[in-house]
Amino acid sequence: MxxxxxxxxxxxxxxxxxxxxxxxxxxxxxxxxxxxxxxxxxxxxxxxxxxxxxxxxxxxxxxxxxxxxxxxxxxxxxxxxxxxxxxxxxxxxxxxxxxxxxxxxxxxxxxxxxxxxxxxxxxxxxxxxxxxxxxxxxxxxxxxxxxxxxxxxxxxxxxxxxxxxxxxxxxxxxEGGLAYQNQSGALNESLSDVFGILAKQFHLRQTADQSDWLIGAGLFLPGINARGLRSMAEPGSAYDDPVLGKDPQPGHMRDYVDTEQDNGGVHINSGILNHAFYLAATELGGHAWEKAGRVWYDTLRHHRLRPDADFAEFAGLSMETAAAQGKDVAAAVRSAWRGVGVLHD
Ligand SMILES: [Zn+2]
The missing domain is CATH 3.10.170.10 (Elastase; domain 1)
Structure with a gap:
């Protein structure tokens, strides 16, 4: 628990x-x-x-x-x-x-x-x-x-x-949960950011291009150099401030952070997954909750998603759910996972 x-x-x-x-x-x-x-x-x-x-x-x-x-x-x-x-x-x-x-x-x-x-x-x-x-x-x-x-x-x-x-x-x-440590924990965190940004876009009726793709925008007081807590468009760029330090999120597997802290970096490596969602959603265009959001939601509910799934397993299952949405969706999702170095073929 x-x-x-x-x-x-x-x-x-x-x-x-x-x-x-x-x-x-x-x-x-x-x-x-x-x-x-x-x-x-x-x-x-x-x-x-x-x-x-x-x-x-x-x-x-x-x-x-x-x-x-x-x-x-x-x-x-x-x-x-x-x-x-x-x-x-x-x-x-x-x-x-x-x-x-x-x-x-x-x-x-x-x-x-x-x-x-x-x-x-x-x-x-x-x-x-x-x-x-x-x-x-x-x-x-x-x-x-x-x-x-x-x-x-x-x-x-x-x-x-x-x-x-x-x-x-x-x-x-x-939905059966994703264990809150290491890669499954980062998946858990990222899914929350995905539905977080989708709720904001849904409320503002924004298309993928119109969104700021920021989690926690408006949370910091003036004087703190932060656009938000995390950026899905540019992980690692949400804040850089003498008090807060610098946003530690990577946006690609080559920068994956191996750490014992934060349940194995669940709030850090989630940046890689967040960026994959951003890439898929912006490639598809329109309202992100309709196509990319549907793929991520269906993947969370996939009967073969295990509680200790890693990034590659989630990506693989998302390719199955994306295929059910059509060829354009499948192509955008594949290119998103390639873009962050989770899939290589
Ligand atoms: Zn969280």
Whole structure:
């Protein structure tokens, strides 16, 4: 069990937490402490998640509940907005409500999926989690959002793709999962970025050419030299800043990072896979959720996708699902995997 899935990778928080300026290190240090606490409680979380999902199986419509954790850590907190109710006036709560709704809608309208578990799971989110908390996560049964530290990070509800990324971890888990380490972990991470960017493009009705292909755009405060947390168009170029350091993502197998950190570089080597999706989507043109997105979604659901699949296995299965979409799609997907050095023939 790998819950919870955190949006901000541990190596970034670790770097920030030792920054000599206390106003810059404070939020990240607090966040690491809290995440450590939550990790030790995760067995309980996972049990609760399964029970809740089983109870939810009869529900068939979009049902959102947003709670206010009131800067504490007890979940879910106090109900602040439920499905169909008017705006709460709390910006974070209303953003969480809207973005969770858009993500649900994309999976429903495009992939005929009935919520995260394809069995009508009600969507629960808690905002204002912790103090100066620099993260967002999916704990197996709900989403949790921090307000950010106000120096480096803004509130985590601000970006639709962050929310869709986290909910997509729930989708992947309910499809049998991809073990959250090494190459299967990077596949898990990349699928969340793929559905994250697709939710943003779907919401903005953007074609592949119009998208910024950035994950976490708008999350950093002015003064931080970052366009976002990751770039699918140019992995490794999202940020380069004295406080944050430089975006460590590779975009090609020749630069694959062998590391023990970050579950074997799940947030690092995912750049290679993200770039493959970008190459396929831009080659195909139009709305990326229709062709490239369909191929990636069907590959996630492929009956031969194993929980410890590596990049080449995923690419091979994606060639099968792409072939079902037509020759142009198959050719674009093949050339994308060649473009990042995962396939060679
Ligand atoms: Zn993730």
């Amino acid at each position: 790998s819950y919870p899935y955190y949006f901000i990778p541990p190596y970034l928080l670790e770097r920030l937490s030792v920054h000599p300026a206390p106003e810059l290190s404070h939020g990240a240090a607090q966040t690491l402490l809290l995440d450590q606490q939550v990790r030790t409680e995760r067995a309980q979380f996972a049990g609760a998640a399964i029970a809740r999902q089983q109870r939810a199986r009869r529900t068939v419509t979009l049902k959102r509940s947003i709670y206010d954790a009131k800067n504490g850590t007890a979940l879910p907190g106090t109900l602040i907005r439920s499905e169909g109710k008017a705006v709460s006036g709390d910006a974070a709560a209303d953003e969480a409500y809207d973005h969770m709704g858009t993500t649900w809608q994309m999976f429903h309208d495009v992939y005929e999926r009935n919520s995260i578990d394809d069995a009508g799971l009600p969507l629960v989110g808690s905002v204002h989690y912790g103090k100066d908390y620099d993260n967002a996560f999916w704990n197996g049964s709900q989403m949790v959002f921090g307000d950010g530290d106000g120096r480096i990070f803004k509130r985590f509800t601000i970006a639709l793709d962050v929310i869709a990324h986290e909910l997509a971890h729930g989708v992947t888990a309910s």
